[in-house]
Amino acid sequence: MKVLTADTAVIGGGPAGLAAALTAKKQGADKVLIIERNNELGGILQQCIHHGFGLHRFKQELSGPEYAQRFIDMVKKTDIEVLLETMVSELTPERKIYAVNSRNGMMEISAKAVVLAMGCRERxxxxxxxxxxxxxxxxxxxxxxxxxxxxxxxxxxxxxxxxxxxxxxxxxxxxxxxxxxxxxxxxxxxxxxxxxxxxxxxxxxxxxxxxxxxxxxxxxxxxxxxxxxxxxxxxxxxxxxxxxxxxxxxxxxxxxGLIPENELSTQAGVAVDPVTNGPIVNESLMTNIPGVFACGNVLHVHDLVDNVSKEAERAGRFAGRYALEQGEDWKKRVKVIAGENIRYVVPHEIGLDEPVEFFMRVQRPDENVVIDVGGLRSVRQRSIRPSEMLNITVTPEMLKNVTGDSITVQVVTLKEAEVRA
Amino acid sequence: MIDKTRCSVQIAIVGGGIVGTSVARELSKYNLDVLLIEKEAEVGWGTTKANSGIVHGGFHEVPGTLKAKYCFPGNQMFPQLCEELDVSFKQNGILMVARNEEEMKTVEQYLERGLERGVNVRLLSREEVLKLEPHLEPSILGALYAPEGGSVMPFELAAALMENSIQNGVQLLTENPVTNAWVEGDQKVLETPAYIIKAQVVINAAGLFADDLARMFGDDYFTIRPRKGEEYLFDMTTKDLVKSTIFPVPSTKSKGILVIPTSEGNLMIGPTGDDVLEKEDLTTTTDGFSRILEGARSLVPSIDPRKIIAQFAGVRAASSRHDFIVEFSPNIPGLLHLAGIESPGLTAAPAIAADVVQMMKDAGIKMEPKIDFEPRRRKVIRFHRLSRKEQDQVIKENPAYGRVICRCETITEGEIIDAVRRGARTLDGVKFRVRAGAGRCQGGFCQPLVMEIISRELGIPFEQVTKRGTGSEQIRYAAKELLTREVEQ
Structure with a gap:
């Protein structure tokens, strides 16, 4: 059996995996490895030949393969290693990855940090x-x-x-x-x-x-x-x-419907949120297993790839940092609760010294409402729909106002918002 | 019209279900000229493929019936048979659970019935049952336990029996339904779309269509009464819920709704037992599902329907005699009926096949043992069951085993190629043999890849790869084909 090591090993070479690997590399992680089961990078984007990708990220309408290629090109400019047609069969809580391909047979990869980016499957x-x-x-x-x-x-x-x-x-x-x-x-x-x-x-x-x-x-x-x-x-x-x-x-x-593919994660002991079907994570997108991070559709199903890239960059950044510093100690933790008309919020738990971008979905459509993030920030929305994911960032400055050990994210009417203000 | 190919054989078996293939393999032990005729693209696709896969204990059947005669001996033959054919088989045990005093009395009657036959059965107290199966309904009173009851993949067994029969000289003709049959002197003649086949002995293992075949010969003394059973299959994550196959106390009509760990370990619940008009009514229904879920939950309350990944139905070939029909026709000499083989037909099949040999001998057919009979088929590599070291070795010998095609069940290209080389012709044939596409994504990811492998191995165009034979092509047109047609018109 071939034995390998990596600072950050990324499981999945779709949009999430690509972006996570790039930022992990930028953090200074020496050896970054992408493990991809398909015969090319890019994931499902490669079959999405319609346009509409990258409007937020590149201010351009790209096709799926074009969007993927931008990231693939960036990866190629680095020394990130890529294992194609390679299937991960097991991940241990100690961050040992067992993978298999035709060229190397069975491989045991010890990673300082792991990013889960396996995507989802269709119901x-x-x-x-x-x-x-x-x-x-x-x-x-x-x-x-x-x-x-x-x-x-x-x-x-x-x-x-x-x-x-x-x-x-x-x-x-x-x-x-x-x-x-x-x-x-x-x-x-x-x-x-x-x-x-x-x-x-x-x-x-x-x-x-x-x-x-x-x-x-x-x-x-x-x-x-x-x-x-x-x-x-x-x-x-x-x-x-x-x-x-x-x-x-x-x-x-x-x-x-799409279901995050977390069979590998749960085998390793990663705790999964029954609403998102994805791992429970903190603001660095780390799961309950130290050094194991998650992003993209394996964490929760996104509707825009632009958001996937953004989220994955965060996971990659923290995974890269974790690989370098090994076992960072996080300060005060605050639980994030999905309140009125909110189906879920990711991350599930936050610290207070980093800006946090919350991704959330509502339960039912509504109009002229305000999203209230634990009284820290209110965002007015003309229309909300379960199909359209919302993202709201709160700054460390705003987080200073957190008093209890949880914050609730909820949808309130304009009137209620005014009264509170 | 094209002339049909004429041929002549000693013995023609009509029907490649578990009964036909078991008989084929048993007869392949003798120097006989045997042909098996199957209407579908592969064997095992009728009643067999939808069978629950339970190797019954042998304590259920009413004394004096043929079901009783063949079930327990059949059960005893399974370990060796599956070992020889390298077929997955697990003696996971059977529990017949009593939920009240009245049921407890019935359970005791079955205990007696089993003991009289020499079946390894015993009564378990409530505590013993719950220790064995902690997820069972806690209010049960006790159960009958038959540790030698087992679980097998029925399709895999039929395919393996056929493969081994072919190894030993049996011929197989697929996609040839018998459309007409008659007697010519001491020969029986079978007509299919492409062939006219003369045979000295015809073995009627035509399952649901056994009465139709008999009638083609003018032999009209039994009827097949189709009875449908729906089954619902769960994800592998249900693997630890129960180990034994859980039976309720049976009704007069059926063995009831069961909770069945398949030989791979994931759960299946069912079957219903509904008389239907159509012999090939394979529809699943909302009503069938709710009855099954209710029945299964009365045994194992924590069963979660959200973990269901597939559903299917099969039709049992019950006979008007309410028992197996295993006999030479009283009207047509040399026509052997193996009909009405409903539950416990899978368990009984090896014993019936062994008895067929005796019946042939008794009928004066020369049965000369084949000295070079090979009881074993080539070993199957099941990648996901190997240790890492073994997996590494297998890949070194053949890199195709390093390419995982079905990610849900970890099935490799090597296994799929092997399945095709052993006789799989279709997506279902591959799925039933090696489980590629049988997992939680139901082939969503691997189907195009499996089609590519089948296409390459069989040397047929991609679009001609079918789900289960002619007419079930998955892909109908090449890209732009519809547009160019429009332009031409």
Whole structure:
């Protein structure tokens, strides 16, 4: 077995891993290593050939591969080591990584700091338990995207898309541009799950119908999908009798949610937040295991890659620092609580001597509200939606006002905010 | 019309389920000319693939039935069979749990039934049961324990039986449903879309379609009554919830809803037992799921439906006789029916196959043992089960084992190539053999990669790789194909 060492080992070479590795290197970590299971860096961005990436980061509309390439080029200019087609099979709490590839066989890598950047996977038909037959032609949207954009094939010519997540919306447009028909996008919620800009640019511009408060209740077809039955649902998401409708199609795409891939993390003993399905972290994005950091979609599912890069840079910076200083002692810790209409906030716990950028999602849409971060900072929002992640930074100056051992992040009305002020 | 290929064999087995493949392997021990005819692209795809995989203890069956005759002997044959064929098999034990006094009485009756047959069974007190299985419903009163009950991957076993049969000279014809059959002198003739096959003996192992095949010969004395069972499979993270297979006290109709650790360790719950009209009604239903969840939770309350990763259904080939039919047809000489093999058919199959040999001998067929019969198939490398040192060694010998294709189950390219070389032709064939795509992402990541390997190994275009045979192609068009067509029109 080959034995290696690293100051900072980054697991995953997608946008999070790339940005984390770069900042770890900048911190002065001598040996930074990226371990990537695919045969190239860039992660899922490589199959996202649509534009819209980098608006915040580069003030430019880039395609996924273009955005990834900027980071890959930067990595290539450094001496960051990259192991491609390499699968990590185990991470220990002592930060030993066991990985495997064809060239080196089994490898044992001892790292001073580890950054988890494994990304996420798509929720499946099995997880939703959609009744009916199990023919060919049922794909998660991302798998169909890979078939089309990497392999160069079109799954079918008449599709129904269940779920209005961003990948599903993007794929609705992609199918249409390829000459296939998208018969319907079906969403169980009363609003679209993806970004508003994607609803407009991918559905409305192409006259693709979006059925809200509806779901697929049966898949038909023996060898290949022949159609689906959709129905409206009640408040408890149960199908309403009499609203069933059969739609003929040869393809069913699922865009029903993403799940951070934390099997490796939990095996190592990393504590996971049941709401985000990602690790519980502090303001340096360190998990409960000293020296193990997390960022990107393995921490919580993002909607903009720009935010992933930003978050990963933070993780990389602290991981690099941890590798150099080994076991930094953190000062006072304050718990961060998700209050009224907040589904979650990352990080879960903060110290008070560093600026903190909070990433959060709301539970339900609302308008003209104020996000109150523990009374330290209030940010007015014209519109809030669960699909659109919010980020608010608080400075050490503001953190001086923390008195208790927790702060609550909540959505309040304008009036309430005025009263408090 | 193209002329059909004509051929003649001594013995034709119709149906490559667990019964047909078990018989094929048993007959391959003799100098016989045997052909197995299967309608699907691979063997084991009918009732077998959706089987719960339980190797039953042998204490359930009503005395005097053929089920009772074959179940326990079959159970006793499994350890050696699976060892020879290198098939995953675990004697994880069976618990039949009593939830009230009345059920306790029934459990005691099954204990007696088991003991009479020589089955290794004993009663466990509440404390003993909960010590063995701490996640069981705490209010149970006790249970019957059969430590020799086990768990196997039914498809893997059927595929291994077929592979070993082929090694020993049996021929396999796939994607050829028998469409017509008749008698010509002392020969029986089977017609498929591509072949006309004459055989001295026809073994009817056609499962759900056994009555249809019999009727093609004009032999109409039993009916197959399809009975559907739905199953729900959980993620590997459920691995430690229970070790034994948990049974309730059975009803008159079925063994009830069970909690089953598969031979890989993850849980499965089910099956339902619903009479259906269609022999291939493989739909799963909301109603079926709620009954299964309720049943399973009455045994193991902490079962979490959010950890379900897959669902499927299979149809049992129950017979109008409510028992197995293992006999030469009284009407058509040389037509051997192995029909109505419902539960515990998987467990009974090796014993039925052994009995078929005896029946053939009794029928005067010359059964000359093959001196060079090879009982073992080539060992399967299961990468994820090896130690790190072994993994390192395996990769040195063949670097394809260093490329992990299915990340959820840690299945390597080497294993997938091996599966194709052993007979897998489709995505499902690969999945059922080596579990690539059977994990929590259900092939979301690895499907394109597995298709690439199948395409390369079989020398067929990527878009011709199917999920489970002709008509189930995953990919329909090349990029821009629909647009160029539009322009042409």
């Amino acid at each position: 499946t038909r099995g997880a939703l338990r959609i009744p009916g037959t199990r023919p060919a032609g049922v794909f998660s949207a991302g798998t169909a995207q890979r078939f089309m954009n990497i392999d160069g094939y079109i799954p079918g010519k008449k599709a129904v898309i269940l779920g209005s997540g961003d990948i599903g919306l993007i794929m609705a447009r992609r199918f249409t541009l390829e000459g296939a028909r998208v018969e319907a996008v079906v969403e169980v919620l009363p609003y679209a799950a993806g970004l508003t800009r994607n609803v407009v640019q991918c559905l409305e511009d192409f006259h693709i119908p979006l059925y809200l408060r509806s779901t697929v209740i049966e898949v038909h077809g023996e060898d290949r999908v022949e159609g689906v039955t959709i129905a409206e649902v009640d408040e408890a998401w149960n199908p309403i009798a009499g609203t069933e409708r059969y739609i003929e199609c040869d393809t069913l795409l699922l865009s029903v």
